[in-house]
Amino acid sequence: MQEEKGSIMAANVKIEDIAAAFRYVGAVPGDLVLYHGSMKSIGYVEGGPQTVADGVLESVSPGGTIAIPTLWYTGKLPGRSREVDFSIETSPSWNGAMAEAVRLDPRSIRSNHWTHSVSAIGPRAAELTASHGKGRMYPSPWSDTAFAEISPWSHLYEWNALYAFIGVDMSSCTMKHWIESRYVSRILDLLPDERRQEYRDMLRHDRQTVGICFGIEGPKMQHYLESLDLIRKTKLGKAEVIAIRTRPMVDNMLKALTAAPEKWFPADFLAWREKVLLETRAK
Numbered sequence: 001m002q003e004e005k006g007s008i009m010a011a012n013v014k015i016e017d018i019a020a021a022f023r024y025v026g027a028v029p030g031d032l033v034l035y036h037g038s039m040k041s042i043g044y045v046e047g048g049p050q051t052v053a054d055g056v057l058e059s060v061s062p063g064g065t066i067a068i069p070t071l072w073y074t075g076k077l078p079g080r081s082r083e084v085d086f087s088i089e090t091s092p093s094w095n096g097a098m099a100e101a102v103r104l105d106p107r108s109i110r111s112n113h114w115t116h117s118v119s120a121i122g123p124r125a126a127e128l129t130a131s132h133g134k135g136r137m138y139p140s141p142w143s144d145t146a147f148a149e150i151s152p153w154s155h156l157y158e159w160n161a162l163y164a165f166i167g168v169d170m171s172s173c174t175m176k177h178w179i180e181s182r183y184v185s186r187i188l189d190l191l192p193d194e195r196r197q198e199y200r201d202m203l204r205h206d207r208q209t210v211g212i213c214f215g216i217e218g219p220k221m222q223h224y225l226e227s228l229d230l231i232r233k234t235k236l237g238k239a240e241v242i243a244i245r246t247r248p249m250v251d252n253m254l255k256a257l258t259a260a261p262e263k264w265f266p267a268d269f270l271a272w273r274e275k276v277l278l279e280t281r282a283k
Protein backbone atom coordinates (compact mmCIF):
# COMPACT_ATOMS: atom_id res chain seq x y z
CA MET A 1 0.00 0.00 0.00
CA GLN A 2 1.24 3.45 -0.81
CA GLU A 3 1.65 5.97 1.99
CA GLU A 4 -0.95 8.73 2.15
CA LYS A 5 1.57 11.45 1.61
CA GLY A 6 -0.16 13.82 -0.89
CA SER A 7 -3.23 14.15 1.40
CA ILE A 8 -5.35 17.27 0.88
CA MET A 9 -7.36 18.04 4.01
CA ALA A 10 -8.53 21.61 3.30
CA ALA A 11 -12.17 22.43 4.13
CA ASN A 12 -12.96 23.84 0.68
CA VAL A 13 -11.64 21.71 -2.13
CA LYS A 14 -10.34 23.56 -5.18
CA ILE A 15 -9.35 22.57 -8.69
CA GLU A 16 -5.64 22.39 -7.80
CA ASP A 17 -6.38 20.02 -4.90
CA ILE A 18 -8.16 17.66 -7.27
CA ALA A 19 -5.32 17.80 -9.81
CA ALA A 20 -2.75 17.18 -7.05
CA ALA A 21 -4.67 14.20 -5.64
CA PHE A 22 -5.00 12.60 -9.07
CA ARG A 23 -1.34 13.16 -9.84
CA TYR A 24 -0.48 11.57 -6.54
CA VAL A 25 -2.43 8.42 -7.39
CA GLY A 26 -0.71 8.16 -10.76
CA ALA A 27 -2.18 10.50 -13.40
CA VAL A 28 0.43 11.84 -15.81
CA PRO A 29 0.32 14.30 -18.75
CA GLY A 30 -1.34 12.73 -21.80
CA ASP A 31 -3.01 10.03 -19.69
CA LEU A 32 -6.51 8.61 -19.92
CA VAL A 33 -8.34 8.63 -16.57
CA LEU A 34 -11.78 7.24 -15.80
CA TYR A 35 -13.33 8.02 -12.43
CA HIS A 36 -16.39 7.14 -10.36
CA GLY A 37 -17.29 9.32 -7.38
CA SER A 38 -19.48 10.88 -4.75
CA MET A 39 -19.60 14.67 -4.31
CA LYS A 40 -20.76 14.55 -0.72
CA SER A 41 -17.87 12.31 0.27
CA ILE A 42 -15.38 15.14 -0.46
CA GLY A 43 -16.96 17.95 1.54
CA TYR A 44 -17.45 21.31 -0.17
CA VAL A 45 -15.96 21.54 -3.66
CA GLU A 46 -15.65 25.07 -5.02
CA GLY A 47 -17.54 25.11 -8.33
CA GLY A 48 -19.18 21.70 -7.75
CA PRO A 49 -18.86 18.61 -9.95
CA GLN A 50 -17.66 20.67 -12.93
CA THR A 51 -14.57 21.54 -10.89
CA VAL A 52 -13.96 17.86 -10.29
CA ALA A 53 -13.93 17.29 -14.07
CA ASP A 54 -11.62 20.27 -14.62
CA GLY A 55 -9.31 19.16 -11.82
CA VAL A 56 -9.00 15.62 -13.18
CA LEU A 57 -8.41 17.10 -16.65
CA GLU A 58 -5.71 19.34 -15.20
CA SER A 59 -3.99 16.29 -13.71
CA VAL A 60 -3.54 14.77 -17.19
CA SER A 61 -2.67 18.03 -18.97
CA PRO A 62 -1.32 18.65 -21.44
CA GLY A 63 -2.85 16.20 -23.85
CA GLY A 64 -4.87 14.01 -21.49
CA THR A 65 -8.41 12.68 -21.62
CA ILE A 66 -10.94 12.13 -18.82
CA ALA A 67 -13.88 9.75 -18.88
CA ILE A 68 -16.79 8.80 -16.66
CA PRO A 69 -19.60 6.26 -17.03
CA THR A 70 -22.89 7.97 -17.92
CA LEU A 71 -25.16 5.01 -17.29
CA TRP A 72 -28.80 5.35 -18.20
CA TYR A 73 -30.56 2.04 -17.76
CA THR A 74 -31.18 0.84 -14.21
CA GLY A 75 -34.07 -1.55 -14.56
CA LYS A 76 -35.84 0.44 -11.85
CA LEU A 77 -36.42 4.00 -13.02
CA PRO A 78 -39.64 4.69 -14.94
CA GLY A 79 -39.20 5.48 -18.63
CA ARG A 80 -35.91 3.63 -18.84
CA SER A 81 -37.02 0.30 -20.05
CA ARG A 82 -35.96 -0.23 -23.62
CA GLU A 83 -33.04 0.37 -25.92
CA VAL A 84 -35.22 2.50 -28.18
CA ASP A 85 -36.00 4.91 -25.32
CA PHE A 86 -32.35 5.91 -24.98
CA SER A 87 -31.25 9.22 -26.44
CA ILE A 88 -27.53 9.91 -26.53
CA GLU A 89 -28.31 13.66 -26.37
CA THR A 90 -30.90 13.81 -23.62
CA SER A 91 -30.97 10.63 -21.53
CA PRO A 92 -29.58 11.47 -18.08
CA SER A 93 -27.12 9.26 -16.27
CA TRP A 94 -28.14 7.79 -12.93
CA ASN A 95 -24.68 7.48 -11.42
CA GLY A 96 -24.32 10.87 -9.79
CA ALA A 97 -23.56 14.56 -10.20
CA MET A 98 -19.98 14.00 -11.42
CA ALA A 99 -21.28 11.95 -14.33
CA GLU A 100 -23.95 14.50 -15.20
CA ALA A 101 -21.40 17.33 -15.12
CA VAL A 102 -19.27 15.60 -17.76
CA ARG A 103 -22.26 14.49 -19.85
CA LEU A 104 -23.58 18.07 -19.99
CA ASP A 105 -20.18 19.65 -20.61
CA PRO A 106 -20.15 21.03 -24.18
CA ARG A 107 -16.61 19.64 -24.62
CA SER A 108 -17.68 16.04 -23.93
CA ILE A 109 -18.48 13.18 -26.29
CA ARG A 110 -20.78 10.38 -25.17
CA SER A 111 -20.70 6.81 -26.44
CA ASN A 112 -23.95 5.56 -27.89
CA HIS A 113 -24.96 2.75 -25.59
CA TRP A 114 -28.18 2.58 -23.62
CA THR A 115 -26.87 0.67 -20.61
CA HIS A 116 -23.14 1.44 -20.29
CA SER A 117 -22.31 4.63 -22.12
CA VAL A 118 -19.20 6.63 -21.25
CA SER A 119 -18.69 10.39 -21.64
CA ALA A 120 -15.23 11.77 -22.23
CA ILE A 121 -13.38 15.06 -22.68
CA GLY A 122 -10.00 15.42 -24.37
CA PRO A 123 -8.05 14.45 -27.48
CA ARG A 124 -8.85 10.72 -27.23
CA ALA A 125 -12.54 11.22 -26.38
CA ALA A 126 -13.79 10.58 -29.92
CA GLU A 127 -11.75 7.40 -30.36
CA LEU A 128 -12.68 6.15 -26.88
CA THR A 129 -16.42 6.54 -27.38
CA ALA A 130 -16.75 5.53 -31.08
CA SER A 131 -18.81 2.52 -32.24
CA HIS A 132 -19.77 1.33 -28.74
CA GLY A 133 -21.11 -2.21 -29.10
CA LYS A 134 -19.46 -3.22 -32.38
CA GLY A 135 -17.16 -6.18 -32.94
CA ARG A 136 -17.44 -9.37 -30.93
CA MET A 137 -20.07 -9.41 -28.19
CA TYR A 138 -19.42 -10.53 -24.62
CA PRO A 139 -21.94 -11.63 -21.98
CA SER A 140 -23.32 -9.18 -19.43
CA PRO A 141 -26.61 -9.20 -17.52
CA TRP A 142 -27.77 -6.03 -19.31
CA SER A 143 -26.82 -6.48 -22.95
CA ASP A 144 -24.10 -8.39 -24.74
CA THR A 145 -22.99 -5.22 -26.52
CA ALA A 146 -22.19 -3.16 -23.37
CA PHE A 147 -18.69 -4.66 -23.02
CA ALA A 148 -18.18 -5.55 -26.68
CA GLU A 149 -14.80 -5.84 -28.38
CA ILE A 150 -15.28 -2.27 -29.59
CA SER A 151 -16.41 -0.28 -26.57
CA PRO A 152 -14.92 2.36 -24.28
CA TRP A 153 -14.52 -0.41 -21.70
CA SER A 154 -12.30 -2.43 -24.02
CA HIS A 155 -10.27 0.67 -24.92
CA LEU A 156 -9.74 1.41 -21.22
CA TYR A 157 -8.06 -1.97 -20.97
CA GLU A 158 -6.12 -1.72 -24.24
CA TRP A 159 -4.80 1.75 -23.33
CA ASN A 160 -4.04 0.84 -19.70
CA ALA A 161 -6.05 3.78 -18.38
CA LEU A 162 -5.87 5.01 -14.82
CA TYR A 163 -9.10 3.89 -13.14
CA ALA A 164 -10.06 5.96 -10.07
CA PHE A 165 -12.67 6.24 -7.33
CA ILE A 166 -13.46 9.35 -5.28
CA GLY A 167 -15.12 8.52 -1.97
CA VAL A 168 -16.60 5.26 -3.26
CA ASP A 169 -15.16 1.76 -3.36
CA MET A 170 -15.01 -0.91 -6.03
CA SER A 171 -18.71 -1.69 -5.48
CA SER A 172 -19.01 1.05 -8.12
CA CYS A 173 -16.47 -0.50 -10.49
CA THR A 174 -18.06 -0.91 -13.92
CA MET A 175 -14.83 -2.47 -15.23
CA LYS A 176 -15.63 -5.41 -12.92
CA HIS A 177 -18.41 -6.33 -15.35
CA TRP A 178 -15.95 -6.26 -18.26
CA ILE A 179 -13.79 -8.72 -16.31
CA GLU A 180 -16.80 -10.97 -15.63
CA SER A 181 -17.75 -10.85 -19.31
CA ARG A 182 -14.31 -12.03 -20.37
CA TYR A 183 -14.18 -14.81 -17.79
CA VAL A 184 -17.60 -16.16 -18.77
CA SER A 185 -16.89 -15.95 -22.49
CA ARG A 186 -13.73 -18.05 -22.03
CA ILE A 187 -15.89 -20.80 -20.55
CA LEU A 188 -18.54 -20.51 -23.25
CA ASP A 189 -15.80 -20.73 -25.87
CA LEU A 190 -15.01 -24.25 -24.67
CA LEU A 191 -18.38 -25.41 -26.02
CA PRO A 192 -19.09 -26.31 -29.63
CA ASP A 193 -20.89 -23.50 -31.50
CA GLU A 194 -24.25 -25.24 -31.46
CA ARG A 195 -24.26 -25.68 -27.66
CA ARG A 196 -23.12 -22.16 -26.71
CA GLN A 197 -26.40 -20.25 -26.89
CA GLU A 198 -28.21 -22.74 -24.67
CA TYR A 199 -25.65 -22.24 -21.93
CA ARG A 200 -25.56 -18.48 -22.45
CA ASP A 201 -29.33 -18.35 -21.97
CA MET A 202 -29.04 -19.99 -18.54
CA LEU A 203 -27.10 -16.96 -17.28
CA ARG A 204 -28.64 -13.61 -16.46
CA HIS A 205 -29.24 -11.63 -19.64
CA ASP A 206 -31.36 -8.95 -21.30
CA ARG A 207 -31.65 -6.95 -18.03
CA GLN A 208 -33.82 -9.61 -16.43
CA THR A 209 -33.51 -10.41 -12.76
CA VAL A 210 -33.88 -14.14 -13.40
CA GLY A 211 -31.10 -16.46 -14.53
CA ILE A 212 -27.80 -17.37 -12.96
CA CYS A 213 -25.89 -14.38 -11.61
CA PHE A 214 -22.22 -14.21 -12.57
CA GLY A 215 -21.20 -11.16 -10.57
CA ILE A 216 -18.22 -10.94 -8.25
CA GLU A 217 -18.06 -8.64 -5.22
CA GLY A 218 -16.42 -5.23 -5.71
CA PRO A 219 -15.06 -4.77 -2.15
CA LYS A 220 -13.56 -8.27 -2.24
CA MET A 221 -11.89 -7.48 -5.55
CA GLN A 222 -10.54 -4.23 -4.06
CA HIS A 223 -9.20 -6.06 -1.02
CA TYR A 224 -7.44 -8.56 -3.29
CA LEU A 225 -5.88 -5.89 -5.52
CA GLU A 226 -4.77 -3.98 -2.40
CA SER A 227 -3.07 -7.13 -1.15
CA LEU A 228 -1.06 -7.13 -4.41
CA ASP A 229 -0.02 -3.52 -3.72
CA LEU A 230 -1.55 -2.33 -6.99
CA ILE A 231 -3.74 0.45 -5.59
CA ARG A 232 -2.56 3.96 -4.81
CA LYS A 233 -4.49 6.03 -2.29
CA THR A 234 -4.71 9.58 -1.07
CA LYS A 235 -7.18 11.98 0.52
CA LEU A 236 -9.19 14.67 -1.24
CA GLY A 237 -11.03 16.75 1.34
CA LYS A 238 -12.79 14.11 3.45
CA ALA A 239 -12.81 11.53 0.67
CA GLU A 240 -10.39 8.77 -0.07
CA VAL A 241 -9.22 8.64 -3.68
CA ILE A 242 -8.00 5.27 -4.90
CA ALA A 243 -6.65 4.37 -8.32
CA ILE A 244 -5.23 1.47 -10.24
CA ARG A 245 -4.08 0.90 -13.82
CA THR A 246 -6.62 -1.02 -15.85
CA ARG A 247 -4.32 -3.72 -17.20
CA PRO A 248 -3.00 -4.96 -13.85
CA MET A 249 -6.56 -4.76 -12.49
CA VAL A 250 -7.97 -6.92 -15.28
CA ASP A 251 -5.03 -9.29 -15.72
CA ASN A 252 -4.72 -10.06 -12.02
CA MET A 253 -8.45 -10.52 -11.56
CA LEU A 254 -8.76 -12.86 -14.56
CA LYS A 255 -5.83 -14.85 -13.19
CA ALA A 256 -7.45 -15.06 -9.75
CA LEU A 257 -10.86 -16.04 -11.13
CA THR A 258 -9.29 -18.73 -13.28
CA ALA A 259 -7.14 -20.12 -10.47
CA ALA A 260 -9.91 -20.32 -7.86
CA PRO A 261 -13.40 -19.52 -9.16
CA GLU A 262 -14.93 -20.98 -5.98
CA LYS A 263 -13.51 -18.05 -4.02
CA TRP A 264 -15.33 -15.50 -6.15
CA PHE A 265 -18.52 -16.73 -7.77
CA PRO A 266 -21.96 -17.74 -6.38
CA ALA A 267 -22.74 -21.45 -6.06
CA ASP A 268 -25.24 -21.61 -8.93
CA PHE A 269 -22.70 -20.08 -11.30
CA LEU A 270 -20.09 -22.60 -10.17
CA ALA A 271 -22.57 -25.42 -10.86
CA TRP A 272 -23.18 -23.96 -14.34
CA ARG A 273 -19.44 -23.87 -14.95
CA GLU A 274 -19.06 -27.50 -13.83
CA LYS A 275 -21.82 -28.50 -16.25
CA VAL A 276 -20.00 -26.83 -19.15
CA LEU A 277 -16.72 -28.48 -18.19
CA LEU A 278 -18.38 -31.90 -17.91
CA GLU A 279 -19.98 -31.55 -21.31
CA THR A 280 -16.66 -30.44 -22.78
CA ARG A 281 -14.80 -33.37 -21.22
CA ALA A 282 -17.45 -35.81 -22.48
CA LYS A 283 -16.65 -34.86 -26.08
Ligand SMILES: CC(C)(COP(=O)(O)OP(=O)(O)OC[C@H]1O[C@@H](n2cnc3c(N)ncnc32)[C@H](O)[C@@H]1OP(=O)(O)O)[C@@H](O)C(=O)NCCC(=O)NCCS
Binds near residue numbers: 036069172174
Ligand atom coordinates in the same frame (compact mmCIF):
# COMPACT_ATOMS: atom_id res chain seq x y z
C1 LIG B 1 -24.70 7.17 -5.69
C2 LIG B 1 -23.67 8.26 -5.51
C3 LIG B 1 -23.51 9.04 -6.81
C4 LIG B 1 -24.16 9.19 -4.40
O1 LIG B 1 -23.15 10.15 -4.06
P1 LIG B 1 -23.57 11.57 -3.50
O2 LIG B 1 -22.37 12.27 -3.07
O3 LIG B 1 -24.64 11.39 -2.50
O4 LIG B 1 -24.28 12.29 -4.73
P2 LIG B 1 -23.64 13.00 -6.01
O5 LIG B 1 -22.24 12.60 -6.23
O6 LIG B 1 -24.61 12.76 -7.10
O7 LIG B 1 -23.65 14.52 -5.64
C5 LIG B 1 -24.86 15.16 -5.29
C6 LIG B 1 -24.71 15.71 -3.90
O8 LIG B 1 -23.61 16.61 -3.90
C7 LIG B 1 -23.94 17.74 -3.11
N1 LIG B 1 -23.24 18.90 -3.60
C8 LIG B 1 -23.72 19.90 -4.37
N2 LIG B 1 -22.77 20.83 -4.58
C9 LIG B 1 -21.67 20.38 -3.95
C10 LIG B 1 -20.38 20.91 -3.80
N3 LIG B 1 -20.05 22.07 -4.38
N4 LIG B 1 -19.48 20.21 -3.09
C11 LIG B 1 -19.82 19.03 -2.52
N5 LIG B 1 -21.06 18.48 -2.60
C12 LIG B 1 -21.97 19.15 -3.32
C13 LIG B 1 -25.43 17.92 -3.30
O9 LIG B 1 -25.94 18.53 -2.14
C14 LIG B 1 -25.93 16.50 -3.46
O10 LIG B 1 -26.36 15.99 -2.24
P3 LIG B 1 -27.94 15.82 -1.92
O11 LIG B 1 -28.44 14.84 -2.90
O12 LIG B 1 -27.98 15.34 -0.52
O13 LIG B 1 -28.49 17.19 -2.13
C15 LIG B 1 -22.30 7.66 -5.08
O14 LIG B 1 -22.42 7.06 -3.80
C16 LIG B 1 -21.81 6.59 -6.03
O15 LIG B 1 -22.10 5.41 -5.86
N6 LIG B 1 -21.05 6.99 -7.07
C17 LIG B 1 -20.52 6.08 -8.07
C18 LIG B 1 -21.64 5.59 -8.93
C19 LIG B 1 -21.13 4.77 -10.11
O16 LIG B 1 -20.34 5.23 -10.90
N7 LIG B 1 -21.61 3.52 -10.23
C20 LIG B 1 -21.21 2.63 -11.28
C21 LIG B 1 -22.04 1.36 -11.19
S1 LIG B 1 -21.45 0.01 -12.22
